Amino acid sequence: MKIYQTAMTPSCRRVSIFLKELQVEVPREELNVRAGDNLTDEFAAKSVNGRVPLLELDDGTTICESVAICRYFDEITKSDKGLFGTNAKEKADVEMWHRVVEFQGLYAGFQAFRNLTSIYSDRETCVYDWGVESKERLVQFLPQLEQRLAESDYVASSRFTIVDITTFILIGFAQNGLEIEVLATYPNINRWFDLVSSRPSFQ
Numbered sequence: 001m002k003i004y005q006t007a008m009t010p011s012c013r014r015v016s017i018f019l020k021e022l023q024v025e026v027p028r029e030e031l032n033v034r035a036g037d038n039l040t041d042e043f044a045a046k047s048v049n050g051r052v053p054l055l056e057l058d059d060g061t062t063i064c065e066s067v068a069i070c071r072y073f074d075e076i077t078k079s080d081k082g083l084f085g086t087n088a089k090e091k092a093d094v095e096m097w098h099r100v101v102e103f104q105g106l107y108a109g110f111q112a113f114r115n116l117t118s119i120y121s122d123r124e125t126c127v128y129d130w131g132v133e134s135k136e137r138l139v140q141f142l143p144q145l146e147q148r149l150a151e152s153d154y155v156a157s158s159r160f161t162i163v164d165i166t167t168f169i170l171i172g173f174a175q176n177g178l179e180i181e182v183l184a185t186y187p188n189i190n191r192w193f194d195l196v197s198s199r200p201s202f203q
């Protein structure tokens, strides 16, 4: 098996941190998505969404979408770390917060970056105003996250879960990719960010 990735991209980093948490090593093939390595017919034939990360299994079948890849490894390793939750309520909370953080935070952030920078104008129509609006939606989501982390040590549960990995990727992307000053503005996000950053898998 192997993972096709562009290591520095947020979605690939999300999978890499998750695999480190599970202490699973998977061979990688590095692609340059900015140069269009994912736009070839060969890659399109392997991937439903045409993006990285993409997991290729030994039988030649493939899985795209970073959360689907994480879930696959969580299942096959029979992990007892409960990164997707342990009981009915916690699993539902993980699912709920994961969707909230992805749809209101990460997806908005990606749309902001792609449309403000026109980084992928060779493959999609970039709409600057949609970038501005998407960035604003992400900015408006941050107080909700701050409130949650004022009440809970971690985002979805009282323990570390996959949602903390996704949220860590989101905050790093907001700070560095979109120049939103998150950590200096929100003390509880800052407290949580220090907590998760100290985990070996985040180094």
Ligand SMILES: N[C@@H](CCC(=O)N[C@@H](CS)C(=O)NCC(=O)O)C(=O)O
Residues within 6 Å of the ligand: 009, 010, 011, 012, 033, 038, 050, 051, 052, 053, 064, 065, 066, 067, 120, 123
């Ligand atoms: N929802 C997907 C997002 C994948 C994604 O957008 N990957 C980006 C890198 S972070 C990519 O492949 N970009 C190249 C392109 O859009 O052509 C996931 O979680 O895997």
